[in-house]
Structures are given as C-alpha cells and as structure tokens.
Amino acid sequence: MIEDFLNTVDERTFKRHGESHVPGERLTSPQALADWLTARGLPFGDTPPRAPDVAAAVALRTALRKALVADTSAAAALQDHPLRLAPDHSGGMRLVATSGPAWLNTIVETVAGSVARGEWARIKLCAAPDCRWAFYDVSRNGRGRWCAMEVCGNRHKTRTYRSRRNGDA
Template structure:
C-alpha cells in the first residue's frame, strides 16, 4: 500500500491551474504524456510495475483512473462507478489478518485503488479534496481541525477568493 501523499501526487499529475499570481500566469499541463513518463513517475514513487515497461493501454488506464477519482472528488461521479473496473476483495496478509486487494493486472493501479479503499474505510479519504477554486482544482489533504478546508492554500486560492468576494461586496454597496 502507498500513502495518501502519493495519491495526492497521482491526482496532481494533471495540473488544471490557470490563474495568475504576481503577474505570472500558471500554465496548466499533463505530466503523464507517454508510457515513458508514466514509467518514470512510477519509479520515482517506488510503485510496482511487474517488471514490464508500461504500454499505451496502461497509460490510458492510468489516466482514466485518475480522471475518475478527480471526478469523484468534484462530486461529478459516484465512487462506485469510478471503481467499477477494480473489483476489491479481502485476502490474507502476512500478519495473519486480512487486507483489501485489487486485481486489475496493473500493480501500480492496484496499489492506488487499495490505498483509496483502505483510506475510505478508515475515514481518511474524505479529507482528500480538490481545491474549490475553479481555476485551480489542485488535490490536497485537508489537515484542518474540522475537515472542512476548501482551498489547497489559504495564501493563494483562499486569499484570491476572499479578496474577490470582498471587492464584489464593496462594488455592490458602493
């Protein structure tokens, strides 16, 4: 199993941020642009590949899972629908207990799905969020006490939202 920080990084392999900050425009982009890029990303995070280089179909399946998980976080897709292709089951683990396992034939996707499922079972998945700023949607783990954080960064997206709201409110009253 991988930790939720790797899941955050996985969700952020697509960068949808398009805002400007301090006069510089952020350029959105895709990090998983080829099977080679996927292979490098997996190796940098010690995710299993079963010894074979990812193929174009593996890249497509990886991007499809990432897209589905992001849609779940945005409330655009039901989690059951998102994980339809990833049947989960209980299997024995080395400590004589049980663990949740996926068997998609792509070990890195299994590790991601298993982590998501286990974090959901522990109640941690609800703290994985996409920034509420429509020009951001950066994935982050909400560490706020209440678990109701909306912004990837209060210094950037939260501040931009509050400033915009303040200006709009004063424009209407002034």
C-alpha cells in the same frame, strides 16, 4: 500518494505575482508514466508501461477526480477495479486489487484503504475554479476548501471583498 496521483493533471490557470500558471498533463506517454511510477517507488516489473497502461491510469484518475467533484464515494470510480479481502502477513485481512499491473493495483488498494479508514472524505479538490488542485484536508472539522489558504483562499476572499466594496459604491 493519492493526491500526487490526482495531481498528475494540473488544471490550475491562475496568475500569481504576474505569472500565468500553465496547466498540463504529466501522464503523456508510457515513458512519462514509468518516470512517475519510478519516482514514487511503484514497481512496474520487467515490462515497462505501454499506451494502454497510460490510458488506464488516466481513466482511473479522471474517475477519482469526478468522484471528488460530485462529492460521492469512490465506489463508482473503483467499479472497474475488483477488490477482494486476503490475509496479510500479520494475520489480519487487507484489500487486494486484481485489475491490472501491480502499480495500478497499488493505487487502487491505496484509494480503497483510504475509503475504508474514512480518509477519502478528507481528500478534496480546491474550491477555486482556476485551481482544482487535489489536497488532503487537515482542518479540524474537515471542511477545508482551499489547497492553500494563503493563495487560493486569499484570492477568493479578496475577490469577495472587492465585489462587496464595488457593489456598495
């Protein structure tokens, strides 16, 4: 869900098979946010999202994407979203966010949980400057750079090869 939330903004500008990818913003209105939340099973209760909710979602997403680019922890991105420990149904403890609507708290709790489990380090933005798609790095050593090796990685390697080849000529 974290990658899906981070990808509600699409910064991709590359061409593939002669077609230019058009970047875009998915959270453009309260209705767009409501549709996105509904599609992911995140309840927003009886009160549908409003413009401030869209702004809060975009602000959190922007902060999380900046944390990924700066290769820092998510702590700075979550600083405006208080967390506390609370007992869960199994007798253990869980992180609980108390910063806003239930859907926003769920996103914050998911991010905080991924940080606590060490999974946040595996969430990355594609290294291709014309992509920047968020993905979960499943490589063995956790050093994956591309959202898709067959697309972004291949384009990078092809550019590097051509650059070397043209430099040698």
